[in-house]
Amino acid sequence: MKCPTIPTTEQERLKALSSYGLGNDRPLPSLDPVVQIAIQMFGMPVAAINMISSDHVFFAASAGFDGKNVDMRRDVSFCAHAINQHDVMVIPDTTLDERFHDNPLVTGPTNLRFYAGVPLLSPEGHALGALCIIDSKPHHNFSPADCSRLSELAQMASDRLELRRLEISTEQARRPFEEFARNSPTAVIWFDEQGGIVAWNDAAASLYGYELSEGTGRPVQTLVSEYDRPLVADLIARAAAAGTMDGLAMPKGLKGKRKDSSEFLLGLSLFCWREHGRLIFNAHVQDLTERRRKEEELHQLANTDILTGLANRANLYRRTEEVLLRPAPAAVLMIDLDGFKDINDTLGHSVGDSILCEVANRLQQAMGPADTVARIGGDEFAVLLPDVDHPEQAAELAHALIARLADPIVIDGHEVRIAASCGVAVAPLHAQEALGLIGDADLALFKAKKLGRGQVFVFVTALRMDAVARRLYNIELHRAVSAGEFVLFYQPQINLADGSLAGAEALIRWQHPERGLLSPAAFLPALEGGPLAAVVGSWVLDEACAQAALWRRYGAGDFRMGINLFGAQFRVNNIVDDVAAALARHGLPPQAIELEITENIVLDYDDVVLDALQGLRALGVGIAFDDFGTGYASLSLLKQYPLSRIKIDRSFVQNLHESERDTSVVRAILDISRSFGLETIAEGIEKDIQRKLLRDFGCEEGQGYLFGRPISAMEFAEVFGIHIPRQGTVCR
Structure with a gap:
């Protein structure tokens, strides 16, 4: 019998193993599903996760036998051999292998005839043990694909072991209050289950207007208003009964009460744990008065265009809905400035912004108090005219507005003449709800612009032929799904502080058999609005997860994959279950x-999305809000939705180094992000000066052509040094 070789880093390996808190009497239940999956996947009677100690082997998890009457000495262990390899160790027939034919596990009652095992590594690369499958019958058909699947299960086991190590290290690192919070700028209060304060720090005492010495023994309920005390008492009682805060919702709108009896809006985060048999509560408190004021300002911003002070798109939709729900007739005029880009290019964005403000003023002055003027975005405006039900009347008003906008505008000594095009739609003639009415006006505007400068066009049903064309496009999309014509490209996301690779965004492309590689702009609108969105979305999720797992396995240890979701994925099946299944798979x-x-x-999808995102965040998955700053409800969403990151839209980054306004917007977004505890990533970084400014402003990450265009998985791995072995080299 050949004994296993002792690794040269044995002491370091044993030290790493000890950090997981495992032993003969301390298995890890979270590993049980891994061995159960192994048995089902390979049809083997026994699977185990064996940890290799200094002189013996012990089970962290096993299925198929209880370990009794099994020789657990390290000298006879097959897994002790497996940890010395970098790949899967396969023994098709132990009786024919010179290393093991006389091993007691082979010749004795265990009757081990087949073995396949793969080492489990710590983050530092130390082999802790092995995941193995065994049988009392030989198997000569264990393929490279089987090896790959066993390795994937081993990675799952390693991830769960790492979670165990982090949990133990967190528990061991918990410090006493004085060390934990005494000098923290965060107001921290520790109290017992009877509500008596055990300790608080200077920040907490200062917040409430007390001396530090006045805290110990004080009832914690005296720190909230009389009205809120029953709520707080009930919360503490329920947490004490359960021994945890898990599943308990914090009361909203609590008021804190200072020593001088003044009150403030209280922010409260509450945690609890047992220490020496005693339940201890840890409260982080803050004065939210200023934050609430900022939130009210954000609410105002969410309904108002920052540049012009007009209503924004969201406001326009809401007001249109209000009018049509009365019900009452209404007309919508969509107005777009012709050739405005040329003005920006020749006279600069400052002059362009001034022109937009003057256009807004002229539109407002021409409208009555019941009318709504909105800036939709860029150089596009809209006017809602309640009680206008005749297309001719609406078109006449549109011509009058265009004539008014054609008058010369003098800005900084420049006399500028602008032309505008207008699309008109009327309810109930053309549509009976806000989305349809505004959409029809937008289609009419597109037609007006095709006719030339300064034109007005009233919606006709023939304009909906574009929608028919999109439906025809769906036929090709069905074929693309069936034939597997979609592929994923990956654009790097970079840590702006040190230039390291933080992750990538997975971006869909269509490898069309006749038109070549198509960008999302060519097919995504039709795909998102069609019946295949959920199917393609599920494929994107699975493909991106598979790619992330592969790259993390071969060097990109902390790699994060950004995956775009379709709205349909929230409507079909259960997105939380789908994501959890993809992660496990x-x-x-x-x-x-x-x-x-x-x-x-x-x-x-409002409520449906909110519930789903809360479930996803509970899983630990990150949620990023894309194209931040370009929409009309972005700011208000930050309060309600469980986001972890916002993506600053490329439109603000493009002229960041030239535009004071873009600089102000980006700074404001970053300030808002920090106040909400969100991370940030900026899109569309193409110049080094943009990268430097964003880094200096405190933006954590960035993506754009400066760092790399979207590329295939193979190119991505080559560019970023992710070395993936060729197929067929997994087993030996």
Whole structure:
């Protein structure tokens, strides 16, 4: 019998193993599903996760036998051999292997005839033990694909072991209050289950207007208003009964009460744990008065265009809905400035902004108090005219507005003449709800612009032929799904502080058999609005998770994959279950992916999306809000939705180094992000000066052509040094 070789780093390996808190009498239940999956996947009677100690082997998890009457000495252990390899160790027939034919596990009652095992590694690369499958019958058909699947299960086991290590290290690192919070700027209060304060720090005492010495023994309920005390008492009682805060919702709108009896809006985060048999509560408190004021300002901003002070798109939709729900007739005029880009290019964005403000003033002055003037975005405006039900009347008003906008505008000594085009739609003639009416006006505007400068066009049903064309496009999309014509490209996301790779965003492309590689602009609108969105979305999720798992396995240890979601994925099946299944299938920890949503998804499915996102965040998955700053409800969404990151839209980054306004907007977004505890990533970084400014402003990450265009998985791995072995080299 050949004894296993002792690794040269044995002491370091044993030290790493001890950090997981495992032993003969301390298995890890979270590993049980891994061995159960192994048995079902390979049809083997026994699977185990064996940890290799200094002189013996012990089970962290096992299935198929209880370990009694099994020789657990390290000298006879097959897994002790497996940890010395970098790949899967396969013994098709132990009786024919010179290393093991006379091993007691082979010749004795265990009757071990087949073995396949793969080492489990710590983050530092130390082999802790092995995941193995065994049988009392030989198997000569264990394939490279089987080896790959066993390795994937081993990665899942390693991830769960790492979670165990982090849990233990967190418990061991918990410090006493004086060390934990005495000098913290955060107001921290520790109290017992009877509500008596055990300790508080200077920040807490100062917040409430007390001396530090006045805290110990004080009832914690005296720190909230009389009205809120029953709520707080009930919360503490329920937490004490359960021994945890898990599943308990914090009361909203609590008021704190200072020593001088003045009150303030109280922010309260509450945690509890047992220490020496005693339940201790840890409260983080803050004065939210200023934050509430800022939130009210954000609410105002969410309904108002920052540049012009007009209503924004969201406001226009809401007011249109209000009018049509009365019900009452109304007309919508969509107005777009012709050639405005040329003005920006020749006279600069400052002059362009001034022109937009003057256009807003002229439109407002021409309208009555019941009318709504809105800036939709860029150089596009809209006017809602309640009680206008005749297309001719609406068109006449549109011509009058265009004539008024054609008058010369003098800005900084420049006399500028602008032309505008206008699309008109009327309710109930053309549509009976806000989305349809505004959409019809937008289609009419597109037609007006095609006719030339300064034109007005009233909606006709023939304009909906574009929608028919999109439906025809769906036929090709069905074929694309069936034939597997969609592929994913990956754009790097970079840590702006040190230039390291933080992750990538997975971006869909269509490898069309006749037209070549198509960008999302060519097919995404039709795909999102069609019946295949959920199917393609599920494929994107699974493919991106598989790619992330592969890259993390071969060097990109902290790699994070950004995955865009379709709105339909919230409507079909259960997105929380789908994501959890994808993570388990590919052995990924939740933090390895970040799901990206747009404002349209949130607005279209509102409550459904909110519930789903809360479930996803509970899994530990990141949620990023894409194209931040371009929509009309972005700011208000930050209060309600469980986001972890916002993506600053490229439109603000493009002229960041030239535009004071863009600089102010980006700074404001970053300030808002910090106040909400959100991370940030800026899109569309193309110049080094943009990268430097964003880094200096405190933006954590960035993506854009400066760092790399979207590329295939193979190119991405080559560019960023992710070395993936060729197929067929997994087993020996």
